[in-house]
Structures are given as C-alpha cells and as structure tokens.
Amino acid sequence: MSSEKTPGLVLAGKFFGFLLLIVGLVLMYDTWAGINPLGVSFSALFIFWGLILAVAGFLIIFARIEE
DSSP states (O other): OOOSOOHHHHHHHHHHHHHHHHHHHHHHHHHHHTOOTTSOOOOHHHHHHHHHHHHHHHHHHHOOOOO
C-alpha cells in the first residue's frame, strides 16, 4: 500500500483542524466576554485550553510535516 495521503484524508484532516480552531476560539471568546455558557466563574484554564485547541487546529491546517 502506498504511503501517500489521499485527497479525502487530507481534506478530513483540514476539516478536523478547522473544528479545533473554531472550538478553541469560541471557548476563549466566551470566557473573556463573560458569556459563561458552562455556569462557572471565570477561569484562566478555559483561556489556556482554548488557546491550546486553537493552536493545535492552526497547526493541523497549515503545518507541513515532511517524512
């Protein structure tokens, strides 16, 4: 079997990265703006994990990993 990625697999990876990016950005915005969808007080952990998700999504979308 060839080690090349099919276009569908690449597109699925980019879509997953886009979802991570959106979830991370929404989590950070909701926490910063005080919308508080989870019913808890402001926590820097929400900002931290939102940033981690956003960076992971960005890297999945734009990083090129050479073998």
